[in-house]
Amino acid sequence: MKVKYELVFDRKKEIQKKGKGLVQIQAYLDGARRYFSTRLHLTQKEWDDKKNTAKDPYTARMLREKIGEFENFEIHYRATHKKFSLDDFKHFLKSLKPAKKVDALSFTEFYRQQLAKQPQLAKATIVTHTVTFNNLCAFKKQVEFEDLTYSFLQDFDIFLRKKGKHINTIEKYHRHLRKYINLAILHDLLAEDKNPYRKFKLVTEPTDALFLLPEQRKRIEMLEFTPEQKELEMARDMFLFSCYTGLRHCDSYALTREKVVFTEEGEGLKYQSIKTGKWDYKPLFLLFDGAPARILNKYLPQRNKVRIFKGMSSQKVNKLLKIIAVMADVDPRLYFKASRDTFGTNLYMLSGDAKLVQLQLQHSKREQTDKYVHAIEQVQNEALKKIFKQNSPPANDGGAESGQD
Numbered sequence: 001m002k003v004k005y006e007l008v009f010d011r012k013k014e015i016q017k018k019g020k021g022l023v024q025i026q027a028y029l030d031g032a033r034r035y036f037s038t039r040l041h042l043t044q045k046e047w048d049d050k051k052n053t054a055k056d057p058y059t060a061r062m063l064r065e066k067i068g069e070f071e072n073f074e075i076h077y078r079a080t081h082k083k084f085s086l087d088d089f090k091h092f093l094k095s096l097k098p099a100k101k102v103d104a105l106s107f108t109e110f111y112r113q114q115l116a117k118q119p120q121l122a123k124a125t126i127v128t129h130t131v132t133f134n135n136l137c138a139f140k141k142q143v144e145f146e147d148l149t150y151s152f153l154q155d156f157d158i159f160l161r162k163k164g165k166h167i168n169t170i171e172k173y174h175r176h177l178r179k180y181i182n183l184a185i186l187h188d189l190l191a192e193d194k195n196p197y198r199k200f201k202l203v204t205e206p207t208d209a210l211f212l213l214p215e216q217r218k219r220i221e222m223l224e225f226t227p228e229q230k231e232l233e234m235a236r237d238m239f240l241f242s243c244y245t246g247l248r249h250c251d252s253y254a255l256t257r258e259k260v261v262f263t264e265e266g267e268g269l270k271y272q273s274i275k276t277g278k279w280d281y282k283p284l285f286l287l288f289d290g291a292p293a294r295i296l297n298k299y300l301p302q303r304n305k306v307r308i309f310k311g312m313s314s315q316k317v318n319k320l321l322k323i324i325a326v327m328a329d330v331d332p333r334l335y336f337k338a339s340r341d342t343f344g345t346n347l348y349m350l351s352g353d354a355k356l357v358q359l360q361l362q363h364s365k366r367e368q369t370d371k372y373v374h375a376i377e378q379v380q381n382e383a384l385k386k387i388f389k390q391n392s393p394p395a396n397d398g399g400a401e402s403g404q405d
Contacts, residue, residue: 003074003086004028005067008035009047019043023054025067027086034086036093038066072126073116079130092116107143108136110189111180125275132176135160145190148181153200171204210333211341214349217243219328231311235320237295238309242339243346244292245282246361249314249336250274258304260296267293 006028010021020041027034040063046055053060073092078084095113111133115126136143139159143152153174160170178197184190212220221240225233242252251274261268266285269292273280284293299308318335325334340361348357 001030003070003084005070007038007052007063007067009042009049009052010044011035014041015044021047023047023063025070027070027089029084029086032086034089036070036089038063069117072118072121075126076115076130079127105189107145107148107180107184108133108141110184110187111136114180114183128172129176129179132173135163135173136177145184148190148194148196150196150199153196168204171202174200174202210331210335210338211345212243212330212338214346216328216330217342217346219330220324223324223327231316232320232323234299234309235312235317236324237298238312238317239321239324239336239339241292241295241309242336243342244288244295245269245284246340246343246347247282248273248275248340249317253307253309253312253314255308256305257301257308260300266290267296269296 004027006026008024008026011024012022015021018041020043023038023040023042025036025038027036040054040059042054042059046059047053048055053063070089070092073089073095074084077088077091081088095116115129115133118126121129136156139156140147156177157170157174160173161167165173174197181190181195181197185192185195217240220236223236225236238252241247242249245252247255251271254274255269255271259269259271261270261281263285266283269282269284271280271282272278282292284290284296296308301308301310314336321334321336322332325332331338344357344361347360348354351357
């Protein structure tokens with residue numbers, strides 16, 4: 001259960017004596033409450049009882065940001081420790097205390113603190129930054145600021161390659177690490193001319209979107225499983241559900257009964273994207289002749305908080321998809337993101353409307369959608385080559401003699 005936060009004004013009844021009351025943050029979880037000071041004292045006239053916040057918009061915004069710091073610490077702590085209680089806020093409060101000596105603060109400790117101090121980051125972003133942090137600590141348990149050199153980046157890069165990380169994944173880790181090095185520079189913990197990324201080049205390689213054509217998707221749909229293969233069947237169904245809806249793995253994995261909308265026409269899905277924070281509605285009964293609605297009903301739990309695709313973590317479902325790919329005779333590289341790319345390409349094949357695909361996938365830029373347009377154009381070009389190559393007349397090898405009787 002997530003902590004519930006709200007502002008509390010003058011809980012200690014100080015206005016009558018001092019003329020101002022303290023604004024506190026109340027954190028509620030499992031029947032327990034904790035109160036944390038914002039160090040902000042306001043008069044009764046400065047407080048809006050109806051909206052339960054400060055009347056001044058800048059002060060109100062500052063209070064929201066303070067609550068955001070607590071929320072982000074909770075998200076990071078849960079991602080790292082898999083559990084959370086109100087007592088764990090002691091670690092957050094400890095991180096807010098200024099270091100007695102700047103040189104006593106390591107870069108890894110600074111990175112960890114900053115993860116909890118960025119309310120603007122989406123939950124999914126915090127998770128990916130935490131993964132980078134964990135890989136950094138696996139390479140070197142404690143990184144000091146003086147360790148941050150060009151050679152350090154080279155060795156970290158080699159370490160990630162030896163772990164089998166894809167070159168684009170390594171580039172992503174470097175971008176995250178560079179972000180926190182730049183933050184350290186802004187906090188005057190590292191001189192700007194000491195930034196090791198000034199000379200270190202980030203390398204990526206182009207990747208083709210892996211997607212399934214309708215006949216390939218059909219082969220996966222037609223697979224049959226034994227009672228002992230329930231995990232394979234759920235992984236297949238979760239993958240197909242995303243092929244029909246375009247949901248990312250994080251959103252599919254977070255699905256619960258309370259996000260399902262039941263109408264006279266059929267089931268719909270109302271959810272907030274974990275990555276973008278945008279709200280969306282999917283009419284499941286309309287998409288692909290109601291196929292996603294049938295999958296949903298197959299696994300729909302009775303209780304609201306239970307995950308529909310329980311246990312299907314990213315690592316697990318990707319491992320099972322490799323087995324499914326062999327069974328269905330499709331690309332053996334099959335992974336979950338291919339379901340979203342399959343949705344994009346299939347929807348463009350059916351509609352020819354790139355704007356519709358962009359809206360359905362919540363792409364902020366048209367360039368993100370264009371890869372599906374280009375992929376379908378490439379498929380069509382290959383098909384045309386085969387057709388006209390088969391139907392073209394044979395070449396005349398007779399030369400000049402062919403014109404003689």
